[in-house]
Amino acid sequence: MKFRLTERLGVRVVAMLSVALLPLGLIALYQTRNVVSQADELARSALLGATLAAVEGQSDVIYEGFAAARVLGGAVVPQRDDGAACSDLMQGFTRAHPFYSYAAFIPVEGISTCNSRNQPADFRTSETALTMADSPRPRIEALQRGRVTGDAVLIIAQPVYEGNTYIGFVSLSMLHENLRLDANFEGVQHPIDVITLNQEGQVVLSSLPEAEAAKLLPTQRDPSSFLYRRATAFTAQDGDDQRRSYSLMPIVPGVVVVIAVWDPVRSENSWAFASRATLAFPVLMWLVSLVVAYVAVHRLVIRHIRKLRSKMRRFGNGEPGSAVFEEVESIRAPAELRQMEETFDRMAERITRDTAELENGLHEKNVLLKEVHHRVKNNLQLIASIMNMEIRKARSPETRRTLRRVQDRVLGLATVHSNLYHTSRLASLRADSLLDDVLKQTLRSALPNSEPIDVKLDFEPMILYPDQAVPLSLLATEAATNAVKYLGRPLDGSKPWIRVSLKQVSDGLFLFEIENSRGERLDPEDEVTDSTGLGNQLIQAFSMQLGSRPETEATDTSYRLSLEIALRGFTETEEEAPPPEPEDDDI
Numbered sequence: 001m002k003f004r005l006t007e008r009l010g011v012r013v014v015a016m017l018s019v020a021l022l023p024l025g026l027i028a029l030y031q032t033r034n035v036v037s038q039a040d041e042l043a044r045s046a047l048l049g050a051t052l053a054a055v056e057g058q059s060d061v062i063y064e065g066f067a068a069a070r071v072l073g074g075a076v077v078p079q080r081d082d083g084a085a086c087s088d089l090m091q092g093f094t095r096a097h098p099f100y101s102y103a104a105f106i107p108v109e110g111i112s113t114c115n116s117r118n119q120p121a122d123f124r125t126s127e128t129a130l131t132m133a134d135s136p137r138p139r140i141e142a143l144q145r146g147r148v149t150g151d152a153v154l155i156i157a158q159p160v161y162e163g164n165t166y167i168g169f170v171s172l173s174m175l176h177e178n179l180r181l182d183a184n185f186e187g188v189q190h191p192i193d194v195i196t197l198n199q200e201g202q203v204v205l206s207s208l209p210e211a212e213a214a215k216l217l218p219t220q221r222d223p224s225s226f227l228y229r230r231a232t233a234f235t236a237q238d239g240d241d242q243r244r245s246y247s248l249m250p251i252v253p254g255v256v257v258v259i260a261v262w263d264p265v266r267s268e269n270s271w272a273f274a275s276r277a278t279l280a281f282p283v284l285m286w287l288v289s290l291v292v293a294y295v296a297v298h299r300l301v302i303r304h305i306r307k308l309r310s311k312m313r314r315f316g317n318g319e320p321g322s323a324v325f326e327e328v329e330s331i332r333a334p335a336e337l338r339q340m341e342e343t344f345d346r347m348a349e350r351i352t353r354d355t356a357e358l359e360n361g362l363h364e365k366n367v368l369l370k371e372v373h374h375r376v377k378n379n380l381q382l383i384a385s386i387m388n389m390e391i392r393k394a395r396s397p398e399t400r401r402t403l404r405r406v407q408d409r410v411l412g413l414a415t416v417h418s419n420l421y422h423t424s425r426l427a428s429l430r431a432d433s434l435l436d437d438v439l440k441q442t443l444r445s446a447l448p449n450s451e452p453i454d455v456k457l458d459f460e461p462m463i464l465y466p467d468q469a470v471p472l473s474l475l476a477t478e479a480a481t482n483a484v485k486y487l488g489r490p491l492d493g494s495k496p497w498i499r500v501s502l503k504q505v506s507d508g509l510f511l512f513e514i515e516n517s518r519g520e521r522l523d524p525e526d527e528v529t530d531s532t533g534l535g536n537q538l539i540q541a542f543s544m545q546l547g548s549r550p551e552t553e554a555t556d557t558s559y560r561l562s563l564e565i566a567l568r569g570f571t572e573t574e575e576e577a578p579p580p581e582p583e584d585d586d587i
Contacts (some may be wrong), residue, residue, distance in 0.1 A: 007047065010136070013294060013297050013298075014290070014294055014423075017290055017293045017294060017297070018290060018387070019092070020481075021286055021290055021293070022286075024289075025283070025285075025286035026283075026284030026487075028285065028286070029282050029283070030149045032281065034079055043233075043251075043570045044232070044233035044247070047233050047245070047247040047262065048231050048232070048233060048247050048285050050247075050260075050472070051191075051194070051247045051249050051258065051260040052231075052249055054194070054260075055194060055217075055249065055258050055260075055446055058196070058205070058258075058375055058513050059249075059251045059258065060123055061099060061174070062140065062156070062196075062251050062256060063250065063252060064142075065100070065156040065174065065252055066138060066158060066252055066255070067171055067172045068093065068097065068100075069156055069157070069158030069171075069172055070158055071156075072089070072090070072093060072105070072172075073105075073158050073159070073160040073170045074196070075089055075113060075481050076089070076105045076157065076170065077160060077162055077167070078159060080105060080114060080167070080168075083113040083114055084118075085263060086105060086113070086114030086117070087114055087115060087117075087118040089114075090103040090104060090105070090114060090115050091116045091118065091383065092496075093116070094116040095125075096179075099175075099178050100116070100145065100148050100173060100174055101146075101151065101173050101175050101178075101330050102116055102117065102148055102149050102153070102171075102172070102173040103115065103116045103170070103171070103172065103173070104116065104117075104121065104148075104170070104171050105160065105168055105169075105170055105171075106120050106123045106126075106129055106168050106169055106170075106171055107167060107168035107504065108133060108166065108168050109124075110122065110124030110125075110126070110129055111123070111124070112315045115148075116524075117148065120531065121147070123147065124148055125579070127153055127313060128141060128157055129169075132157055132159060132169045134345065135164045136159035136169065137159060137199075138156075138158050138159065138252070138253075138254075138255050139156075139157050139198060139199060139200070139255065139361075140154065140155065140156050140157070140198045140204055140256045140282065141154070141155045141157070141198060142154055142176075142202070142203070142204045142205065143153075143155055144444045146173055147545060149173060149175075151175055151176075152175070152176045152177075153173040153174060153175055153176065154173070154174045154175075154176060154204065154205070155171060155172070155173055156171070156172040156173075157169050157170070157171050158170045158172075158173070164554075168367070169180055170421045172404055180501070184286065184575050186376070190243075191260040191261055191263075192216060192261045192263060193207055193208050193213060193216055193260075193261050193453060194206070194207065194259070194260050194495045195213050195216065195217065195258070195259045195260075195261065196251075196256060196257070196258050196259075197217075197256070197257050197258075197259065198255070198256055199254060199255055199256070201217075204256065209470055210332075214239065215238060215239035215240055216238050216239065216244070216261045216512075217239065217240060217259070217261075218234075218236035218419065219237050219238065219239055219241075220234070220236070220237070220248060230250070231247075231248060231249050231250065231516040232247075232248050233245065233246065233247045233248070234246055234248075234519050235264065236378060238261070243261065243264045244261055244263075244264060245260065245261075245262035245263070245264050246259055246260065246261060247259070247262065248260075248531045255586065261272060266288050271436075273376075276320050277449050283305070298320050300333075300334060301334070301337070303572075304334070304337045304341075305335035305337070307333075307341075308340065308341050311341075311344065311345075311348075312344065315348050320404065334425065366424070370420075370421050373417040373418075373420045374386070374417075374421045374422040376414075376417045377414045377417040377418045377421060380410050380411070380413050380414035380417065381411075381414050383410050384407050384410045385415065387403050387406060387407040387410065388407060390403055391407065395467060404445065405481055405535070408441075408442050408446065408481055409446060409474065409477055411441050411442070411445075412438045412441070412442065412473050412474055412476075412477040413470070413473075415434065415437045415438045415441055415473065416434060416466075416469060416473050418437075418440075418472055419433065419437065419469075420466065421433045428463050428464060428465050428466075429466070429469055430461065430462070430467055431459075431462040431463065431464040431468075431502070432451070432458075432459035432461055432462050432470060432502060433458060434464075434469055434473055435457075435459055435472070435473065435476055435500075435502060436457060436459060438473045438476055438477055439457060439476055439477075439480050439500055440457075442476075442477050442481060443455055443480055443482045446480065446481055446484040447484055451489075451495075451496070451522055452495055453487070453495065453497065453498065454495045454496065454497035454498070454499070455498050455500075456497070456498070456499050456500070457501075458500070458501040458502070458503075459500075459501070459502040459504055460502055460504050460510075462502060462504070462510055463567075464567070464569075465527065465568075467545075468545075468546060468565070468567075468568070470500070470522070471542040471545040471546055472542070472546060473511070474501075474538070474542050475512075475515070475538075475539055475542035475543065476512070478539050478542070479512060479514045479539060480498075480500070481535060482517075482535050482536070482539075483498050483514055483516035483559070483561075484498070484516075485535075486523070486559055487516050487517065488516075488517055488518040488519035488520055488521055489517070489520040489522060490517050490518075490519045490557060491519050491520070491557070492523070496513070496516075496517050496519075496522065497517045498515070498516045498517075498518070499515045499516075500511050500513070500514045500515075501514075501515070502546075502576070505564070507568045508566060509564060509565070509566055509567075510533065510560065510564070510565045510566075511562060511563070511564055511565070512563045512565055513560060513561070513562045513563075514560070514561050515558055515559065515560040515561070516556055516558065516559055517557065518555070518556065518558055518559055519557070523555075539561070543563055544564055546563070547566060547568070548563050548565060548566070549563075550562070550563045551563070
């Protein structure tokens with residue numbers, strides 16, 4: 001008997017142990033995940049801290065620039081119509097803050113008369129002035145050539161309002177050379193570049209050329225969105241489709257932000273390796289616990305159960321008792337399993353002993369039953385021999401015919417007991433072989449020797465219990481005797497014939513037929529009457545014992561008797577119906 005893999009004890013034990021150890025594994029994974037997350041947060045915080053410390057000076061200058069622009073904007077409002085006083089204000093600011101090379105108030109009209117150079121300046125075509133007029137808000141821009149100074153400068157623009165009315169903006173210019181562009185990072189990790197972006201995502205400050213710095217920025221992200229986020233660290237693809245790590249630090253929220261670009265080999269990859277290694281540890285611990293638990297269960301339970309299963313299989317396959325009860329292992333099993341094995345050994349030993357006693361009893365019964373059939377067969381043959389002697393002494397043909405028919409019936413019974421004696425199964429026998437022996441015996445004694453008769457016997461295999469085999473053999477004897485009695489020579493001059501067949505009609509149903517030719521009598525002196533005799537009554541009685549009714553069909557050329565036989569089981573309480581007693585005028 002084959003079993004599916006999931007039905008095996010080892011597989012089910014592994015499954016149950018997996019379920020039992022799963023909560024511990026999940027807890028370990030959860031805790032490890034928290035540790036890894038905290039480590040990642042610490043790593044990101046370290047990068048942010050390093051970035052903040054390195055660009056602190058640059059951030060202070062830019063932040064102070066916006067603060068100064070807001071202060072100047074508030075001071076310009078009452079003096080914007082007094083050009084000299086306003087210019088003195090701007091000159092005083094540049095003298096106090098040497099980082100700034102130029103300071104000016106640029107009104108909406110675009111002509112500045114309030115600046116640190118104390119000279120009118122035209123900003124009507126300035127891109128910064130046009131942008132501020134369309135969208136007045138704080139901004140920072142990098143110019144390769146300033147409109148007034150002619151140098152590479154960083155422009156800080158702060159809108160100025162009088163009440164709720166936009167009247168212009170304060171512009172502060174810082175020379176690039178006055179800004180500290182190279183961040184001073186301490187430690188083993190150094191970024192590829194530190195890039196300062198404005199609110200439009202334009203590169204304001206970088207140690208690399210603007211085109212190269214733009215390629216280092218993360219793609220598929222809106223750079224302006226960084227301005228509205230807190231300080232954070234993340235990974236993304238740059239313009240060259242390379243994986244980079246980024247640490248972002250806003251300087252003026254919504255205006256300017258600093259992004260440090262890191263090599264992922266030193267940052268993300270090391271984090272990922274540590275994360276995978278840390279997560280693999282609880283999984284490995286769970287697998288090792290599972291293996292240890294399975295080995296323990298296998299050593300204590302499974303192998304002993306397999307030993308007991310092997311014993312049961314050998315006992316079921318009929319192996320000798322010594323092969324079943326021999327010890328396979330010297331290591332003792334747990335007490336419960338030893339008790340199971342001892343119980344099975346006692347049960348198997350008792351079953352073996354009882355089976356041997358039953359087989360001996362059955363063998364003795366079969367020998368006695370065979371002896372009974374043998375003695376009955378011998379007695380019946382003895383009776384048939386005595387009747388044969390009487391037939392030879394009888395002078396009346398009618399007496400000889402009557403004794404011969406009785407002799408045929410006795411020989412038929414003897415043939416049944418002979419078949420039961422020779423069969424290996426006493427409870428059933430081959431009906432086809434029995435009919436062949438009975439009919440050959442009957443026809444051999446009943447057919448005349450003066451003329452050849454064409455006899456054909458055709459029987460399909462059929463197994464019957466004795467309670468059906470005996471009436472069938474007797475019925476066949478009577479039917480064959482009647483067929484010989486009414487046998488005639490065909491009108492076409494061919495040989496007389498007798499056909500006997502046993503065919504299977506369906507499952508559990510057979511058809512027995514016997515047919516003889518009709519015509520001129522073989523022995524004209526042996527005339528028969530049309531009255532129903534003993535043979536017909538016996539056929540009816542035997543048919544009732546078989547649970548059927550015979551059907552006859554007579555024509556000018558043949559006479560046929562057919563009977564359907566339904567197979568049934570053997571019942572001890574079922575008694576055979578005795579044949580009817582003959583009337584005085586039937587003999």
